Amino acid sequence: MLLSMKDINKSFSGVSVLRDASLEVAPGEVMALIGQNGAGKSTMIKILTGAYRKDSGSIQFDGTQVDFSAPAGAQAAGIATVYQELNLAPHRTVAENIFLSREPRRWGLLDRRRMRAEASRVLARFKLELDVDRPLEDFSAATRQMVAIARGVTQNARLVIMDEPTSSLDEREVGVLFDTIRTLKADGVSTLFVSHRLSELYAVCDRVTIMRDGRTIGQHPMSEISRVELVRSMLGRELTAFATRAKDEARGSDLPVFLHAEDLHAGTRVRGVSLQVRRGEIAGLAGLLGAGRTETARLIFGADPRDGGRVAVEGRETSYREPVDAIRDGIGLVSEDRKVEGIVPELSVRENMTLAILPKLRVGGVVDRTRERAIVDRFIKALGVKCSSPEQPIRELSGGNQQKVLLARWLCTDPNLLIVDEPTRGIDVGAKAEILKLLRELADDGLSVLMISSELEELMAAADHVTVLSDGQSVAVLAADELSEERLMTEMAHQNEIGSEGARAA
Amino acid sequence: MSALDTAPSSTNGGPVERRLNARQATLRFLGRYGTLLVFASLLLFNVVFTPNFVAWNTLTLNLTQVATVVIVAMGMTLVIATGGIDLSVGSVMAIAGALAPLIFLDRIVPIPSHTLGVALALTLPLLAAALCGWFNGFLITRYRIQPIVATLVLFIAGRGIAQTFTNSELQTFNEPSFQFIGKGFVWGVPVQVILMALVVLATHYLVRRTALGRQILAVGGNEKAARLSGIDAAGVKRLIYVISGVLAGIAGMVVVAINNASDAARVGTLMELDAIAAVAVGGTLLSGGRANVLGTVLGAFVLQLVRTTLLANGVPDAAALVVKAALIIAAVWLQSRAERI
Known part of the structure; x- marks a missing residue:
């Protein structure tokens, strides 16, 4: 095994988030890691990459016991991470981003020529031809994602962790990404692939590790588990x-x-x-x-x-x-990017929910708190928003619950x-189904x-x-x-x- | 929320009730109440060590000294809540402060009625200050200039304009009805302290209760989301800079009234920094999206008290500046740590 995480336990202030969780990746293997939000995938990855420290358990990577205390250590050991939200510098050029913090140097100065040449060469492997001297922000979200992946794979990684890498890619680019994963595989590089899209798992992954409630529920070759079984073991119930x-x-x-x-x-x-x-x-x-x-x-x-x-x-x-x-x-619009165009992170669930209806709640410029509270209570209940109270900051909610609040932001305006x-x-998956069902019910009611x-x-x-x-x-x-x-x-x-x-x- | 970003939460995306360890709890406590703690300890220190500290005079002196900073800092809190900053407040104070005496001294046009002169002297400078604020907002929203640069324009030019009004001369005057705003008392309380209290209450109410307050926080917290929710983000911002301008104008006139004189070169100098410092020490994030009005008041009080404490105990004013800087660093550090819990 290239990577073997065993009996990993982790709790945050007494709340246990990982319970004897395990994860194995063989050399050259594409391993899918799935589970609902809160299942522990993210904590698992963060422990592996040194962003969190484990409470107990063992991690073996490439034949040695490891326990990274910072992401830099994991990176040096050959674990590259491509995050869903890109941690790139939009104003810098493509080449600079690919080599961020690892710039090729000559006599202590940046070796720009080499940087450009190598960047182009790496991107060519992805079948991407870009002007590497243009700032990253000039390119589409998908291209930026590809650059992030290119950055990840140039770090001579033995294991590349991809967290929802396809969420902003179109079909063609997904194809290119999969080709890249296969190229990596042929070179003996393993991939840990986190995605909510089941069809992608079947397209590119060899095996799948399923997590639920902080535990590793199962590990199967992709060819031996059906979609329904996959979803069922992820949710622990029938969908x-x-x-x-x-x-x-x-x-x-x-x-x-x-x-x-x-x-x-x-x-x-x-x-x-x-x-x-x-x-x-x-x-x-x-x-x-x-x-x-x-x-x-x-x-x-x-x-x-x-x-x-x-x-x-x-x-x-x-x-x-x-x-x-x-x-x-x-008319209401629930935008594509919750974080960038949807939530106001510092504000509470209540304040986020009533943002669009604010003009109607205004009595002489002052917010009618009683009516506001009534609306908020009604929609939290109707949509099953899970929050500790309406006053909880929305940023603390899971993606699915944030999306429900944003839907409620419009539904409470009684839109057409x-x-x-x-x-x-x-x-x-669970929240997904709920939201689709909700939209259907609303449409049946005339929306x-x-x-x-x-x-x-x-x-x-x-x-x-x-x-x-x-x-x-x-x-x-x-x-x-x-x-x-x-x-x-x-x-x-x-x-x-x-x-x-x-x-x-x- | 990205999968990797998901907070260590309970399962199935349920309510996130996080319990904190002792260190985190301390940090959060300090982040929330640190300023109050510093304020209380400063008070205590003075009560014990500073002679004559517990006296009505000391209180009113300190309050009168801090009043203008607080008034300006209220506007600054709102501006910072929208994600901006207003460097022009000191210069706007100078403009309003220079205009007021010129009006009642009949230097611009002869005004037949004395009462009318004073009334105009109390209102027209505020109009000018509002205009300055509108100009700031216009640059920021129409041409999308960064607030720090846009307000730098008036920071530089504003004082020049004020000096042009007065030909760079000191304007001295004796006009009791105007000076009432800086030297008058109502039931033993200095008028500027009452002004300060009114401004604070109004700002607090604005942020907490009004739709505009909510819109300010939304615009500062996520402008794109605010616009897509039907909020006129540009309009909100323009209005906030106007409010900041008007408050600076009030402060400028108070300062002039206290001094019996307007010196365009000096009125409101460094006020922008004092106001920003009060906001920072008071716990409002400089990145926008939050407005801790009472925190700002407390921040201004702490900075004032530091100065008093050091002066009363024989430390020169210059050294007080260093302490002030240290406090600001401590406050910002605490906030950024508490933020990450």
Whole structure:
């Protein structure tokens, strides 16, 4: 074994978070590590990389007992970590980021020429051709992620830990990443792969370690465990969620159109998008990363200016200049990136929840606390938000609970249309199912939902119809009975030949 | 929240009730009550060692000295809560302080009625101060200039403007009805102390109870999220800089009233630093998203008390500055440690 963690225990101020947990990775193996939020995966990884110290247990890496006291030690020993939230310097160039803190030097000065050459060489291994002298911030989120991974693998690592590496990558880039993992594997480098997307595990991993409640529940070769078993052992119960929809009911043409967008244009990212959402339906919006999904949502919501096209709400043409204009028409947007555009971390659950309804809670400029409290209590209960009290800072909540608070932020305004951008990203399987179920119930009650998602299963399970974007244009509208993984991928790859070839090798 | 970021929490994303060990608990306690502790110990020290400390005079003297700092620091707390900073407050004080005597001394235009002159002298400078604040906010929101740079403009130019008004001359005057704001008493309490109390109460109420207060914290905590929730982030910021300007204007006029004279070169010098120091010592994060109004008041009191203590015990004012700096470092260090628990 390259890595063998045994009987690891860890508690924080008396609360036990790891109980005799174990983890093994063989040389050249791709090991998946899965579990719900709070299962202990993160603590396990942090102990391995020296961010936390274990209370007891043993860690053997590459034949020797180790106990890293700081991430630098783990790095030096050959453990590279690619974090989900990138710890890169956006203003520095690509090359500088790849070699951050390990810059090649000549006579004590930066050897820029070598740095550039090596950076290009490393990126070429990922089939990426970038101008390595441009600042990182010039590139898309996906490219930045690839640079982070490139940085990780240039550290001559024996083990690369990837935490949700694919969460901001499109299908093609996921394919490239998987190729990279396979290249690493061929070189004898192991990968520890953390992901919430099950299909990815089957595509690239050799074995899977499942954690639940601080314990290691099982370790199986991927080929010997079915998805259902995987999910079941992760949750410790049967998952019934995705099956709760009532898609068969005749839904559609008889319902009045709530939102109609036609031929939207904005910059280079949106170049002719048309879509419509009827009252009480969930309309899906699919497309590869960079297809213009988020941008389209922001145009409709008035968050970005549009260059052309028209948006009509209940037949009335609109020209929103700021989100507040759209909000007045009963539109809400739950954005893709909870941390960057969703939560206000320092504020409490209560304050976060009532942010959008604030104008209606205002009596002579003062917040009506009684009504506020009533609303907050009602939605915490209705959505099953797990928090110690409404006054708990939202940053302390898990991703799934934060997302519920953000949904409640809009639901309490009693909206007509809710735009949800990747509503289940970075959320554990249980909460995911709950949120999809909630959206379905709300739609049944008459709420219109425009749902952007990269997860095809999710769209197929939840949407009444799906508009597919490709390269900034709407290329197809698929009705519920036409939805299939095949069909969606074909449409997404439309006019975008590279899109199809790297699709998940599942 | 990333998987790796997930706090050591209970299972299944349940409520995070964290118990802290002794060291963490101490840090958190100090982060929360450290300033209060320092304040209490300073008081105690003075009561025991400083002669004549327990006296009505000492109290009013200290309160009058700290009043202007507190008034300015209230605006600064709001500005910092939005994630900004206002370096121009000292210069705005100079502008308001220079304008007021010019008005009632009829140096700008002859004003027929004396009462009207004083009334205008009490209001027009505030309008000018508001204008300065609006200009700061305009630069910051319209041209997206960083607050520290945008307010540096008036920090530099403002004092110049004030000196131009007065031809760089000392304006002395004797105008009891105007000087009331700096020298008057109501029921034995100095007027500027009452002003200070009113400003503090209003600011506290604003932050705690009003929708605007919530919006300030949201804008400072996450501007993008605030905008997407329908908050006019730019408008909130402009308003806050106007408020900061007006409060600086009030402080400027109080200072001039106390001195019977306005010296545009000196009114409000270093006030921006005193105000920022009060905010920092008071426990408001300089990165925005929080506003600890009463903390700022306490911070200003501590800094004032340090000065009094050292002066009363024969330590020169210059040395007090070093102690002040040490306090600021200690406060910021404590906050950053307490933050990471």
